[in-house]
Amino acid sequence: MSEAFRPAIPAEAPSVDSHVSVGKLLDALGSDLVTLGAGLGTRRYCDWSGTPGAVPLALIRPRSTADVSRALALCHRLGQPVVIQGGLTGLAGGANLQGGEVALSLERMNAIEEVDVVSGTITVEAGAILQRVQEAADAAGMMFPLDLGARGSCTIGGNLATNAGGNRVIRYGMAREQVLGVEAVLADGTVIGDMHKMIKNNSGYDLKQLLVGSEGTLAVITRATLKLAPRPASLLTAWCGLPDYAAVTRLLHYARANLSGGVSAFEVMWPSYYDYVLERVAGLRKPLDTRHAYYVLLESPASDAPRDAAGFEDTLAEMLAEGVVENAVIASSHADAARFWAVRDAPAEFPVLMPGLIGFDIGFSTADIGAVADACEALLRARWPDMTTLVYGHLGDGNLHVIAHLADAPPDLSDEVDAAVYELTRAWRGAVxxxxxxxSKKRPWLGHTRDAGALQTMRAIKRALDPAGLLNPGKVLESVARSSSANLPGAW
Amino acid sequence: MSEAFRPAIPAEAPSVDSHVSVGKLLDALGSDLVTLGAGLGTRRYCDWSGTPGAVPLALIRPRSTADVSRALALCHRLGQPVVIQGGLTGLAGGANLQGGEVALSLERMNAIEEVDVVSGTITVEAGAILQRVQEAADAAGMMFPLDLGARGSCTIGGNLATNAGGNRVIRYGMAREQVLGVEAVLADGTVIGDMHKMIKNNSGYDLKQLLVGSEGTLAVITRATLKLAPRPASLLTAWCGLPDYAAVTRLLHYARANLSGGVSAFEVMWPSYYDYVLERVAGLRKPLDTRHAYYVLLESPASDAPRDAAGFEDTLAEMLAEGVVENAVIASSHADAARFWAVRDAPAEFPVLMPGLIGFDIGFSTADIGAVADACEALLRARWPDMTTLVYGHLGDGNLHVIAHLADAPPDLSDEVDAAVYELTRAWRGAVxxxxxxxSKKRPWLGHTRDAGALQTMRAIKRALDPAGLLNPGKVLESVARSSSANLPGAW
Structure with missing residues (x-):
């Protein structure tokens, strides 16, 4: 993460005459939409991944879907590659430029168009900031449940393009579960108008589900209709200490079955993580004085506060009686809950505490996570005895985070640690x-999760929707050979 | 529905030499997998839609994914169209043959391979019957929440291919929300192995979400890993009478926000429907003696039975006090709940009571459904004064069902009623x-819901994954010109 703003290193030379190309974009779209020259230098064009990124040849900032369509149609005729940018908070290099591309930012298309309380929907432009969308839902007495640390900067377009997750996926699902309709623009400027409000709609292929998570390589999402959830009256929060991994999965299962409101967060922290953050991160307080093999932050949404609170206490009492939970404390105030969450949210401080850290966001079946985490810590310790290794995750979703840090690390350490940890995803049929x-960051490892048939199918879809490979080249999949753009009808 | 078994009318002549083609299939795959001749005559090959269907040239019944792959690779080389068949309970003609195709039935691939309680998953072959999957989940103390009337015959492969819905979508989602991993075979025999158990998996395009709902036109789903839900301790059920549509949406909103376990069914019946079924369907009893403008069957899952039951009573009491609900009765036993559901499940008797009925499964935003239903009843009554028109639906999902029936109907009535009702989906931005x-049944109306850009994109994806148009031709999209199959590499 310390490398996030290092100078641009173009990964490959542009195959088109860039000066001609951007000049034609400026001529056709005008200086309100297209920024060139000195105006380009003062902005950030890199995401938070630490992967290198170039300055764009031009910055296009459309004000409407029609602008996006015109811009992409032009780029298509020019054979000009385009990288789509939202809030630039991604962690995989998906919005970074490799050199030779123009950047298309949705920042001006940030309207919250409609909150429809009766239908339970909110309709927004893709550049709308997640937190604004949450606030608009809240103001209408509803909740937009997608939530992640970058909420104040990330955009709905980026959330959908990357199928964002976060803490409450176990209860409300990923970004893809929140979307009912999208409008999007293909590489050639064709507009797909799938703005619908229905939960049930089996009228042909669900294109939005293909576009969600395609990381800007298949189309530019311009607008979306999102689902709203009822806003819980309150959140019930507990901090638990547990003796072993079987107890962790037992608590998850019992809580999901017995808490009337279900489980909205089940955050597991291993002792490596817990001890490190309590010692090193300023301002944290131990939720419990006792030490345990696992710590769980459990949260349940309450519709009917007194009844649900009683049920929450009964559930924890039963787990204590069974010995599944060794010790637990229930938050009796918002301040208590915030203290528990501060322990879980400590990774925000890691880039400062551990410069050059190597972070992982990997997935496994819930049944496997305990063994994989043990294997991961053991292999890293065996190979790099001085390495700091911290493990934590969203257990109910099968999502494990691992942090590896070595002071005075050799320059190729990251590649070696990557190879060792991603090998676990291959061996345990997990997610890279x-x-x-x-x-761009995880592209070398994609084959650990997806087989040859899946990769071949992904390439076929990319070729079908973006035959010249102009949208976000080199992301998710390798770049399509640029020569194909010369064969496009109407090429200038 | 009375026409379900009428004789086959081939829609177009096969473009390949059928005798050569099926002979080569038999030679290559053997008589255990391929049935020809007399063996074909005794089976049903049509779904429940009433659309015409042909007898296949051959029936292929693979025992493994490798068999499916070999069969499709062969058909691909032969240019032989294939229709995939599951439980044949569909209502849109998606599994019917047009003539000149072979049928591929997954009936022998029906294993329930694994229930993983810790990960909350069940892994099955595509031919597994839905009810067997529900029972396997139940035996493990969990629930597979997808449920529909055809549960005893329909298969998981068909449920996923059509993105099946049902009564509990409002709480648990459509079939696509239940699937974590799939294995599928493309038209050329390529196997996609995406069998994963993770809720969070952002490793490349989510191909399973494209295949789910593609109705067998893009690939054959052979296996799936499905998500299990906690099994509720009980279900709370009420029957309510309401004065107007605003009250209906107010009850929905209030119940979702205040019932701890949420709403698992919100079935709305208009007086046209209620009066008809109470008068004509044998064995039904009125849940309430009072008449109302709308009737709602409300169901909520309870984890903590006594507390949740008290919350359910409080919620209804508040709605009665506000005048939102005019009258209500809570089921005090399974028998009570079954009596309420019998009123909602009465459409199973409609084909006998109304031979030749015209049925609709359409969708609108929840805010629009009241007005659309009124408009629909008014326009049908104005044009056909003697028509029986019944309206009911899954309101929280935006799903409206309309039944139209006219005794001694002219032969082209169905086309005229279709045109009138589907026009409402166009005008109100609904789902056909x-x-x-x-x-095949709704293909003429697809353009009412999807715009030119979406249709063009669907065709591009179809061409990319099935360039010769051999999988389920003419379903969802028009048939691809068969001549392209002559250009395939390795064609015999």
């Missing part, structure tokens, strides 16, 4: 990306 | 299919 996406 | 799919 649980919630961050593939981008 | 909410949960049944497009198949």
């Amino acid at each position: 990306s649980a919630e961050h996406g593939i981008g | 299919s909410a949960e049944h799919g497009i198949g």
Whole structure:
């Protein structure tokens, strides 16, 4: 993460005459939409991944879907590659430029168009900031449940393009579960108008589900209709200490079956993580004085606060009686809950505490996570005895985060640690990306999760929707050979 | 529905030499997998839609994914169209043959391979019957929440291919929300192995979400890993009478926000429907003696039975006090709940009571459904004064069902009623299919819901994954010109 703003290193030379190309974009779209020259230098064009990124040849900032369509149609005729940018908070290099591309930012298309309380929907432009969408839902007495640390900067378009996850996936699902309709623009400028409000709609292929998670390589999402959830009256929160992994999965199962409101967060922290953050991160307080083999932050949404609170206490009492939970404390105030969450949210401080850290966002079946985490810590310790290794995750979703850090690390350490940890995803049939996406950073490892048939199918779909490979080239999949753009009808 | 078994009318002549083709299939795959001749005559090959269907040239019944792959690779080389068949309970003609195809039935691939309680998953072959999957989940103390009337005959492969819905979508989602991993075979025999157990998996394009709902036109789903839900301790059920549509949406909103376990069914019946079924369907009893403008069957899952039951009573009491609900009765036993559901499940008797009925499965935003239903009843009554028109639906999902029946109807009535009702889906930005799919029956109306850009994109994906148009031709989209199959590499 310390490398996030290092100078651009173009990964490959542009295959088109860039000056001609951007000049034609400026001529056709005008200086309100297209920024060139000195205007380009003062902005950030890299995401939070630490992967290198170039400055764009031009910055296009459309004000409407028609603008996006015109811009992409032009780029298509010019054979000009385009990288789509939202809030630039991604962690996989998906929005970074490799050199030779123009950047298309949705920042001006940020309207919240409609909240429809009766239908339970909110309709927004893709550049709308997640937190604004949450606030608009809240103001209408509803909740937009997608939530992640970057909420104040990330955009709905980026959330959908990367199928964002976060803490409450176990209860409300990933970004893809929140979307009812999308409008999107294909590489050639064709607009797909699938703005619908229905939960049930089996009228042909569900294109939005293909576009969600395609990381800007198949189309530009311009607008979306999202599902709203009822807003819970309150959240019930507990901190638990448990003796072993079987107890962790037993608590998860029992809580899901017995809490009337279900489980909205089940965050598991291993002792490596717990001890490190309590010692090193300023301002944290131990939720419990006792030490345990596993710590769980359990949260349940309450519709009917007194009854649900009583049920929450009964559930924990039963787990204590069974010995599944060794010790537990229930938050009796928002301040208590915030203290528990501060322990879980400590990774925000990691880039400062551990410069050059190597972070992982990987997935496994819930049954396997305990063994995989043990195997991961053991293999890293055996090979790098001085390495700091921290393990934590969203257990109910099968999402494990691992942090590896070695002071005075050799320059190729990251490649070696990557190879060792991603090998676990191959061996345990896991996911090389649980919630961050593939981008450019994880592309070398995609074959650990997806087989040859799946990769071949992904390439066929990419070729079908973007035959010249102009949208976000080199992300998720390898770049399509640029020569094909010369064969496009109407090429200038 | 009375026409379900009428004789086959081939829609177009096969473009390949059928005798040569099926002979080569038999030679290559053997008589255990391929049935020809007399063996074909005794089976049903049509779904429940009433659309015409042909007898296949051959019936292929693979025993493994490798068999499916070999069969499709052969058909691909032969240019032989294939229709995939599951339980044949569809209502859109999606599994019917047009003539000149072979049928591929997954009936022998019906294993329930694994229930993983810790991960909350069940892994099955595509031919597994839905009810067997529900029973296997139940035996493990969990629930597979997808449920529909055809549960005893329909298969998981068909449920996924058509993205099946049903009564509990409002709480648990459509079939696509239940699937974590799939294995599928493309038209050329390529196997996609995406069998994963993770809720969070952002490792490349989510191909399973494209295949789910593609009605057998893009690939054959052979296996799936499905998500299990906690099994509720009990279900709370009430029958309510309401004064107007605003009250209906107010009850929905209030119940979702205040019932701890949420709402698992919100079935709305208009007086046209209620009066008809109470008068004509044998064995039904009125849940309430009072008449109302709308009737709602409300169901909520309870984890903590006594507390949740008290919350359910409080919620209804509040709605009665506000005048939102005019009268209500809570089921005090399974028998009570079954009596309420019998009123909602009465459409099973409609084909006998109304031979030649015209049924609709359409979708609108929840805000629009009241007005659309009124408009629909008014326009049908104005044009056909003697028509019986019944309206009911799954309101929280935006799913409306309309039944139209005219005794001694002229032969082209169905086309005229279709045109009138589907025009409403165009005018109100609705769905021509909410949960049944497009198949062949609704293909003429697909453009009412999807725009030119979406249709063009669907065709591009179809061409990319099945360039010769051999999988389920003419379903969802028009048939691809068969001549292209002559250009395939390795054609015999």
